[in-house]
Amino acid sequence: MDVNPISMKRVYQSVIEQFIGLLGSGQIKSGDRLPPERILAEKFKVSRASIREAFRAMEVIGIIDVRAGGGSYVTDLNIVPFITTIAPLFWRTVSREEDLLDFRRLLETEAARLAAARGNPEHIDRLEDAVQQMRVSLRQANLEMGEEADIRFHKLLFLCSENEILIKAGECVSCLLENSVRLGRARIMKTAAQAEILLEQHEQILDRIRQGDSQQAALAMEDHLAFVRQTLQRKD
Amino acid sequence: MDVNPISMKRVYQSVIEQFIGLLGSGQIKSGDRLPPERILAEKFKVSRASIREAFRAMEVIGIIDVRAGGGSYVTDLNIVPFITTIAPLFWRTVSREEDLLDFRRLLETEAARLAAARGNPEHIDRLEDAVQQMRVSLRQANLEMGEEADIRFHKLLFLCSENEILIKAGECVSCLLENSVRLGRARIMKTAAQAEILLEQHEQILDRIRQGDSQQAALAMEDHLAFVRQTLQRKD
DNA sequence: TCCTATAATTTGGTCAGACCACCTGACCAA
DNA sequence: TTGGTCAGGTGGTCTGACCAAATTATAGGA
Numbered sequence A, B: 001m002d003v004n005p006i007s008m009k010r011v012y013q014s015v016i017e018q019f020i021g022l023l024g025s026g027q028i029k030s031g032d033r034l035p036p037e038r039i040l041a042e043k044f045k046v047s048r049a050s051i052r053e054a055f056r057a058m059e060v061i062g063i064i065d066v067r068a069g070g071g072s073y074v075t076d077l078n079i080v081p082f083i084t085t086i087a088p089l090f091w092r093t094v095s096r097e098e099d100l101l102d103f104r105r106l107l108e109t110e111a112a113r114l115a116a117a118r119g120n121p122e123h124i125d126r127l128e129d130a131v132q133q134m135r136v137s138l139r140q141a142n143l144e145m146g147e148e149a150d151i152r153f154h155k156l157l158f159l160c161s162e163n164e165i166l167i168k169a170g171e172c173v174s175c176l177l178e179n180s181v182r183l184g185r186a187r188i189m190k191t192a193a194q195a196e197i198l199l200e201q202h203e204q205i206l207d208r209i210r211q212g213d214s215q216q217a218a219l220a221m222e223d224h225l226a227f228v229r230q231t232l233q234r235k236d
Numbered sequence C: 001t002c003c004t005a006t007a008a009t010t011t012g013g014t015c016a017g018a019c020c021a022c023c024t025g026a027c028c029a030a
Numbered sequence D: 001t002t003g004g005t006c007a008g009g010t011g012g013t014c015t016g017a018c019c020a021a022a023t024t025a026t027a028g029g030a
Helices: A011-024 A037-044 A048-061 A080-093 A097-118 A121-139 A143-161 A164-178 A181-188 A192-210 A214-234 B011-024 B037-044 B048-061 B080-093 B097-118 B121-139 B143-161 B164-178 B181-188 B192-210 B214-234
Strands: A064-067 A071-074 B064-067 B071-074
Touching (some): A011 B080, A048 A064, A048 B048, A048 B080, A097 A143, A097 A164, A097 A214, A097 B097, A097 B164, A121 A192, A143 A164, A164 B097, A192 A214, B011 B048, B037 B048, B048 B080, B121 B192, B143 B164, B143 B192, B192 B214
Antiparallel strands (some): A064 A071, B064 B071
16 A cells, blocks of 8 residues: 655644745745734744744744844844854764865865856955955054955855855855864964965965966965965964 | 943753753763653753753754654754755755756765775775666666665765765755755656666776776766766756 | 553643743933 | 833743643453
């Protein structure tokens, strides 16, 4: 006998599904304020507790933002809270931070390759801004500012790749690395001498992207990451 | 003025944090049965509703499995329920399925490269098993069996890479692709003629991994994925 | 003795109602 | 204008209850 198993869907799951559906059909969108829990409970004909359980799940998923006393708001799919929550677990499961750095190299070289291939002028201008800020911060010996520009450069690079998945994956890895102890220490290790080298490397990556040379852009990124990694390891 | 915003931590978040902590310290581990909600509520000195909200979040995260009437169990970090939930949303946000296929190519070629480099004999034997099953299913004209072996091969390949992040990322992408409409149709499109070609391609990948030739293994994988992709697009 | 069918217990799923804490905006007074 | 107060809206939490599924204990029959 071949029958379909009865799906014992729980109330909160059905609620989530409906919200996902509403998001998909555009009936609700990022920034919208959701009705109060009590009203929703009435509309869905379920208890407020069930609505709240659905909200907790959607909060972890990263599609709503619930503010005590201020209502609930739809947000863009945001994986940061999720990653932050599981990060401590992650460092138990994943023994080798090495793996994460390898993975980042993979993502960023591909991002550089795609950025060069796509060559969107608007995006490249924003990369230029970030590099410019690095130059300024080097002159002013403002390490913090340089740090910020560095992070921005790498984030922008993912945007330049124009591959949505790559962008999201990049966010995940950055988020995980920020939760890493070693990277935390790494920030402080940036000296003025290193800042100069880093600036040159970023300039080179940018130049090659501007020239539309995928192969060379990827190689420049590879060199840059190898340098960063080597620096981190030497200080251990 | 530089001040830090006050973080209003909610009860359910504290509960999750404690559970993550217990998982990290090994006081609870995968397979363990958690105490009943009512008991936990007593121990944590919070209401059952708060415990339940924490459970909903942990369920979405993929670290517990809650069975009605049967208790709650700790599981290995399982991203499948999470991905399945957001998949419908994803296909709205990510306009181009192209991006996902590009990303998969990136991951799988890297996995092939690493698998060849690591060359763990135990892992390679399991790859051989999968290919063997593809041979058998081809002789028996059992497309379904071949399909299953194919999936297993790609999953095993990620394991061969021995990079935890790559393995997890592979799971995510596979899960997303399984939720894709086009791939669903794609399964049926496998004819006997194609099965023969696919078998050859997998054999070639395996051979090159066995020879420890990273470069060639990656290229073989690239060829394979290009073929798969081309086949999918032709049928549109 | 062993197995099975049934009853009792355990445990998660849901609901209703209550109270508190926080946010917002309106109104008032210095 | 500035700051304080207050009321209403809204999320955060708790309590207690009942239902339904799964498990366990139990009694009866082979």
